[in-house]
Amino acid sequence: MLNFSIRQLEVFVAVVENNSFSVAANELILAQSTVSAHIKGLEAALGVSLITRDAKKNIKLTADGHEVYSHAKAILEQCRIMSDEVCESSAQQSITIAASTDAFEYLLPGLMAQYMDTHSASRFDLVNGDSAFVHEQIISGNARLGFSGTALNRKELKYRAVCRDRLVMITPNNKRYRDMLERGWLGNQLLEEPMIVRSQTSGTKKEFDRYLEKNGLADKQLHIVARMNQADAVKSSVANGLGVAVISEMAARKYASSGDLLIFDLDREGAYRNIYLLYKKDTVFSKSERSFVNFALAHIAKK
Numbered sequence: 001m002l003n004f005s006i007r008q009l010e011v012f013v014a015v016v017e018n019n020s021f022s023v024a025a026n027e028l029i030l031a032q033s034t035v036s037a038h039i040k041g042l043e044a045a046l047g048v049s050l051i052t053r054d055a056k057k058n059i060k061l062t063a064d065g066h067e068v069y070s071h072a073k074a075i076l077e078q079c080r081i082m083s084d085e086v087c088e089s090s091a092q093q094s095i096t097i098a099a100s101t102d103a104f105e106y107l108l109p110g111l112m113a114q115y116m117d118t119h120s121a122s123r124f125d126l127v128n129g130d131s132a133f134v135h136e137q138i139i140s141g142n143a144r145l146g147f148s149g150t151a152l153n154r155k156e157l158k159y160r161a162v163c164r165d166r167l168v169m170i171t172p173n174n175k176r177y178r179d180m181l182e183r184g185w186l187g188n189q190l191l192e193e194p195m196i197v198r199s200q201t202s203g204t205k206k207e208f209d210r211y212l213e214k215n216g217l218a219d220k221q222l223h224i225v226a227r228m229n230q231a232d233a234v235k236s237s238v239a240n241g242l243g244v245a246v247i248s249e250m251a252a253r254k255y256a257s258s259g260d261l262l263i264f265d266l267d268r269e270g271a272y273r274n275i276y277l278l279y280k281k282d283t284v285f286s287k288s289e290r291s292f293v294n295f296a297l298a299h300i301a302k303k
Contacts, residue, residue: 011038081285097145104126125143130203160276162277166248191217197245211246
């Protein structure tokens with residue numbers, strides 16, 4: 001028979017993650033004395049010391065405290081999943097996703113629409129940013145699933161490649177570049193042109209940097225005329241003649257089909273990157289999350 005409660009584990013985790021008894025008390029809407037009593041009760045039930053405090057009342061976990069914290073997090077996550085799944089039949093099933101720009105605009109809309117055809121009780125909560133933002137959202141727990149064009153944290157996160165995307169050079173649609181395209185020029189022959197690049201936290205930029213490094217080049221050798229955070233601003237600036245840029249092929253299609261841009265292959269072999277579905281390695285999926293992950297892997301792979 002267990003001599004400790006889920007509530008005690010919840011209080012312990014709150015104290016550890018806030019590094020404070022008083023902040024944990026405010027978060028849980030409890031008196032600080034009640035928080036202290038829960039921690040003492042848990043320590044007594046387990047027969048070990050979990051937390052020590054120095055003269056300045058700074059909190060430090062003992063070796064046993066680290067071990068218990070790891071188990072407590074997993075137990076609380078399982079309890080959350082159990083609660084969600086019991087309630088799924090009477091409530092909408094929420095799936096939280098953080099996505100980088102290309103996946104957010106060109107991959108997820110169709111995927112979500114098809115998923116909803118057979119899972120009408122689901123609801124998606126999406127946030128959008130560059131690849132660094134996506135990783136921050138997953139690590140912080142603000143989003144449970146992510147889509148990104150680069151892998152930045154293989155220590156904590158699981159990456160599952162869902163498709164390959166090509167990097168291409170885009171240029172204004174004018175006579176000079178049309179002549180180059182007709183003569184079979186490649187994007188790597190345009191690297192001395194005025195260039196617009198994404199910010200350093202962009203997945204596309206990181207993959208382009210890898211391409212340059214692989215070919216013995218570097219960012220500083222380019223004639224960069226502008227750096228921009230927004231992908232649409234890059235495409236619009238290219239279309240208006242500011243310079244050329246390397247972007248995702250799936251992001252280039254819309255502008256190219258409208259006649260605003262031209263698309264050049266970077267080289268004859270093609271420069272590819274993976275689009276990843278990512279999540280924390282210790283994630284315990286709810287039924288709805290597991291269903292969507294399996295659907296995404298099966299559906300996108302067929303494209």
